[in-house]
Amino acid sequence: LTFDLGSGTVSDLGERALIARITARLPLAPWVLVGPGDDAALFQPDPRMAEALTTDAFVEGVHFDRRFCPPDAIGHKALAINLSDLAAMGASPRAALLSLILPGDFPISDLDAMLDGMLSLAARHRVAVVGGNIARSPAPRDGLGPAPLMIDVTATGSVAPRRVLTRAGAQPGDDVYVTGTIGAGAVGLHALLEATGSRPLIGVGREATGWADAQARYLRPEPRVRAGLMLSRNRAAGACVDLSDGLADGVRQIAAASGVGLVIDASVLPIDETAARWYAARQSDALDAVLAGGDDYELLFTSRRAHRGRLQEARRAMGGLPITRIGAVTRDREIVLHTAGGPRELPQGFEHFR
Amino acid sequence: LTFDLGSGTVSDLGERALIARITARLPLAPWVLVGPGDDAALFQPDPRMAEALTTDAFVEGVHFDRRFCPPDAIGHKALAINLSDLAAMGASPRAALLSLILPGDFPISDLDAMLDGMLSLAARHRVAVVGGNIARSPAPRDGLGPAPLMIDVTATGSVAPRRVLTRAGAQPGDDVYVTGTIGAGAVGLHALLEATGSRPLIGVGREATGWADAQARYLRPEPRVRAGLMLSRNRAAGACVDLSDGLADGVRQIAAASGVGLVIDASVLPIDETAARWYAARQSDALDAVLAGGDDYELLFTSRRAHRGRLQEARRAMGGLPITRIGAVTRDREIVLHTAGGPRELPQGFEHFR
Numbered sequence: 016l017t018f019d020l021g022s023g024t025v026s027d028l029g030e031r032a033l034i035a036r037i038t039a040r041l042p043l044a045p046w047v048l049v050g051p052g053d054d055a056a057l058f059q060p061d062p063r064m065a066e067a068l069t070t071d072a073f074v075e076g077v078h079f080d081r082r083f084c085p086p087d088a089i090g091h092k093a094l095a096i097n098l099s100d101l102a103a104m105g106a107s108p109r110a111a112l113l114s115l116i117l118p119g120d121f122p123i124s125d126l127d128a129m130l131d132g133m134l135s136l137a138a139r140h141r142v143a144v145v146g147g148n149i150a151r152s153p154a155p156r157d158g159l160g161p162a163p164l165m166i167d168v169t170a171t172g173s174v175a176p177r178r179v180l181t182r183a184g185a186q187p188g189d190d191v192y193v194t195g196t197i198g199a200g201a202v203g204l205h206a207l208l209e210a211t212g213s214r215p216l217i218g219v220g221r222e223a224t225g226w227a228d229a230q231a232r233y234l235r236p237e238p239r240v241r242a243g244l245m246l247s248r249n250r251a252a253g254a255c256v257d258l259s260d261g262l263a264d265g266v267r268q269i270a271a272a273s274g275v276g277l278v279i280d281a282s283v284l285p286i287d288e289t290a291a292r293w294y295a296a297r298q299s300d301a302l303d304a305v306l307a308g309g310d311d312y313e314l315l316f317t318s319r320r321a322h323r324g325r326l327q328e329a330r331r332a333m334g335g336l337p338i339t340r341i342g343a344v345t346r347d348r349e350i351v352l353h354t355a356g357g358p359r360e361l362p363q364g365f366e367h368f369r
Numbered sequence: 370l371t372f373d374l375g376s377g378t379v380s381d382l383g384e385r386a387l388i389a390r391i392t393a394r395l396p397l398a399p400w401v402l403v404g405p406g407d408d409a410a411l412f413q414p415d416p417r418m419a420e421a422l423t424t425d426a427f428v429e430g431v432h433f434d435r436r437f438c439p440p441d442a443i444g445h446k447a448l449a450i451n452l453s454d455l456a457a458m459g460a461s462p463r464a465a466l467l468s469l470i471l472p473g474d475f476p477i478s479d480l481d482a483m484l485d486g487m488l489s490l491a492a493r494h495r496v497a498v499v500g501g502n503i504a505r506s507p508a509p510r511d512g513l514g515p516a517p518l519m520i521d522v523t524a525t526g527s528v529a530p531r532r533v534l535t536r537a538g539a540q541p542g543d544d545v546y547v548t549g550t551i552g553a554g555a556v557g558l559h560a561l562l563e564a565t566g567s568r569p570l571i572g573v574g575r576e577a578t579g580w581a582d583a584q585a586r587y588l589r590p591e592p593r594v595r596a597g598l599m600l601s602r603n604r605a606a607g608a609c610v611d612l613s614d615g616l617a618d619g620v621r622q623i624a625a626a627s628g629v630g631l632v633i634d635a636s637v638l639p640i641d642e643t644a645a646r647w648y649a650a651r652q653s654d655a656l657d658a659v660l661a662g663g664d665d666y667e668l669l670f671t672s673r674r675a676h677r678g679r680l681q682e683a684r685r686a687m688g689g690l691p692i693t694r695i696g697a698v699t700r701d702r703e704i705v706l707h708t709a710g711g712p713r714e715l716p717q718g719f720e721h722f723r
Contacts, residue, residue: 025480026473026505033480033503037467040484044497046463056499058464060527061415068499070424070466070523076507076516077470109400110412112424113391114521116431119380126379126387130394143398145410145422149387151380153430153517162430162516163507167468169424169523173414 052272053181054103054257057174065179067106067172071096075163083207086125087132088234089166094133096259097170098140098238099312103257105180105247106172108140108240113147116165119154129166132235140240142170178247180255180316182272187346189253189317191277192326192338194242197262198290198301201308202226203233205293228289236312245332246316251325255316263306263361265315270350273317279342279361281354302354307362317344406626407535408457408611411528419530421460422523425450429517437561440479442588443520444486450613451524452494452592453666457611459534459601460526462494462594467501470519473508483520486589494594496524532601534609534670536626541700543607543671545631546680546692548596551616552644552655555662556580557587559647582643590666599686600670605679609670617660617715619669624704627671633696633715635708656708661716671698 025033038051048065049057055069073093075081081089094111101108113133117126137144152162206226239257246252254273256265262284266277286305294301318326330338352359379387392405402419403411409423427447429435435443448465455462467487471480491498506516560580593611600606608627610619616638620631640659648655672680684692706713 023477024473025471025475025477028477030503030505033471036477036480037484037503040488041498042492043499044463044495047497047499049499050497051500053500056464056466058497058499058525060420060463061418064415066414066420066525068464068466068523068525070468070500070521071502072468072470072504072519072521074470074504074507074516077504109398109414110410110422112410112422112523114424114426116426116428116519117379117387119378121379123377123379123382123390126390130391134394138396141398143401143404143412144395145397145401145403145412146405146407146424148425149384149391150426150428150431151384153428162428165426165470165519167424167426167521169422169466171412171420171422171525 048176048179049181054100055106057104057179059176065174065176067101067104067174068169069097069100070167070169071100072165072167074165081164083211084234086128090129090132091136091235093166093168094136094170095236095238095312097168098142098240099257099259101170101172102238102240102243103180103255103314104174105178105243105255106174107244108142108170108172110143110145110171111137112169113144114167115147115149116152116162117149118152118162118164121164174247178250180243180247180252182254182256182268184253185269185273185275185317185344186253186319187275187344189319189344190340191279191315191317191342191344192340193262193285193313193315194239194336194338195313196285196287196337197258197311197313198305198308199229199232199287200236200310201304202290202293203229203231204310206230207233226289226293229287229293232287233310236310238312239314239336242314242333242336245329249325249328251322251329252316252318255314258311258313258315259309261307261309261311262315263363266350266361269315269317270348274348276345276347276349276351277342278345278351278353281352283339283341285337285339303362402530402533403535408454409460411458411533413530419528419533421455421458421526421528423451423454424521424523425454426519426521428519435518437565438588440482441486444483445490445589447520447522448487448490448524449590449592449666451522452496452594453611453613455524455526456592456594456597457534457609457668458528459532459597459609460528461598462496462524462526464497464499464525465491466523467498468521469501469503470506470516471503472506472516472518475518528601532604534597534601534606536608536610536622538607539623539627539629539671539698540607540673541629541698543673543698544694545633545669545671545696545698546694547616547639547667547669548593548690548692549667550639550641550691551612551665551667552659552662553583553586553641554590554664555658556644556647557583557585558664560584561587580643580647583641583647586641587664590664592666593668593690596668596687596690599683603679603682605676605683606670606672609668612665612667612669613663615661615663615665616669617717620704620715623669623671624702628702630699630701630703630705631696632699632705632707635706637693637695639691639693657716
């Protein structure tokens with residue numbers, strides 16, 4: 016593969032094209048089971064086991080806004096988005112590294128609160144924060160900066176090689192499921208934006224204080240670590256992905272990686288009740304918003320019909336987390352959304368640089 | 370341990386106090402062999418082996434300057450600083466993750482060149498870049514940004530638990546050694562700053578173009594991966610640390626972690642020839658600058674005198690890399706620098722937030 020060294024900028028290409036450009040250049044070693052493109056990478060330090068490895072940067076002004084994200088929520092979420100990636104691989108989280116870039120005027124009390132949020136989530140999932148690094152944000156100069164707060168967490172977890180959940184494991188005839196409810200993450204962000212008057216995305220009223228449930232889902236998402244483990248442990252799931260970039264994106268990822276199609280039934284989607292009320296109060300259609308909206312850290316997975324017993328077993332071990340069948344895997348590679356008004360296209364997910 | 374939630378900022382505390390504040394809060398799990406504070410963390414996914422894990426952010430305006438660092442050097446160095454940390458643990462590098470935060474107007478040709486630099490170093494050390502993530506730098510708003518280019522690399526490597534090289538392995542009576550030569554990294558930076566007219570640190574003349582050797586050492590440092598492996602393989606070394614923050618800092622790190630003192634002989638320090646010429650041309654004392662200057666990615670290590678045979682063996686396998694005995698480990702916990710003019714204190718190393 017060669018690349019034309021054009022004169023364009025990264026904004027001209029867009030995020031997915033950039034990722035494709037980079038991954039096309041990465042040679043894989045024999046000890047790598049899963050390379051770039053899944054929720055986490057998998058490599059084998061030892062033939063009997065695999066280590067999942069993932070990193071996700073969390074950047075002020077891009078992924079969060081200090082004007083309405085309290086520091087403990089920033090710390091919580093920076094780790095949660097990485098644990099969610101491990102969960103989607105069926106890996107048991109083990110260790111995390113913390114890379115911090117702090118503005119020089121960042122208050123120590125905020126640093127402590129940020130650690131509170133991160134370490135209480137780490138303790139609940141028995142993740143050891145084993146190291147990292149810390150650097151000052153660059154001071155403003157020559158039109159650069161002041162720079163944002165940045166938190167880059169790397170997480171690693173273990174999984175037996177034959178139990179790994181990738182995006183590529185879907186087969187025609189499988190059922191498609193989603194854990195929990197969807198849509199609350201995006202509504203929580205909208206509510207926070209309205210309450211603080213920053214760039215309201217849906218500009219009706221300033222009644223955000225009533226939407227505490229959704230705000231909590233946005234600020235402190237619960238990674239589905241146990242669900243991922245239970246689905247991998249008895250091999251109940253075929254393919255699995257987390258919904259950090261929205262359901263529409265997750266559906267496309269599984270379809271593309273598995274070489275299959277997916278039919279989703281809009282009428283059974285487990286839309287969060289607060290989210291439904293939010294859109295109803297604005298006479299706005301919830302469906303497209305819920306499908307496109309990211310920040311839902313649920314798991315989307317497929318399961319063979321012959322494995323319904325295994326799925327029941329896994330479900331019992333998940334402690335009351337709802338699981339909803341929302342569609343099926345098809346042989347032809349189309350993605351179809353069935354609605355009362357007929358079949359519809361899925362909206363696009365979030366993309367950087369666009 | 371409790372922390373007073375004072376009203377100060379992170380700049381009031383300084384980097385080392387910040388790191389101490391964070392690490393004091395990190396509970397360690399049974400599968401963690403080495404937690405925060407060494408070159409890399411070590412955990413055991415499996416009782417028979419250990420995985421070293423390290424992350425180092427590389428931030429424009431703090432760690433590099435795009436005005437005089439070509440993109441391929443940025444990519445090379447972002448990986449090299451992490452491989453150097455693995456080398457200092459005696460670990461064999463396996464996989465790396467790449468977390469990129471790119472300004473929207475970053476040229477695609479620069480991205481390609483950055484990958485060239487990183488991937489050619491990765492290929493030479495058989496490191497698989499297995500994933501990562503990419504995000505746009507935040508657009509300027511409300512006095513924030515434009516944000517710098519940021520590259521956060523995480524690297525992992527394998528080492529047998531009994532062969533791990535930590536900072537804590539020095540014992541009284543050991544000899545102290547350093548690989549290669551020191552001082553060229555800092556001089557390379559000075560030369561580049563002078564050549565481009567940016568904040569000259571030693572303000573004499575603009576003759577930087579003649580210092581190509583030192584510039585190359587600064588821009589494209591060679592991590593001592595093979596040396597670290599050889600020193601761990603036959604257990605020739607006791608303690609080991611890389612010199613990313615300078616020799617003075619490395620000496621202090623080993624002394625503190627091992628609970629020993631170190632006596633260093635200034636007259637035998639392997640000061641890089643170009644660096645020596647640079648300081649001589651400026652009638653400036655090289656010694657303090659060389660001791661304090663970072664960006665030397667050499668290994669500082671201790672070795673028992675009874676293990677001189679092992680060290681000879683390791684040295685033969687390093688392919689011509691010089692190794693110099695520069696001092697000894699003492700029981701009393703003082704750090705002493707012997708010079709022709711009598712004993713001297715070591716200068717401080719680089720610290721963020723100061």
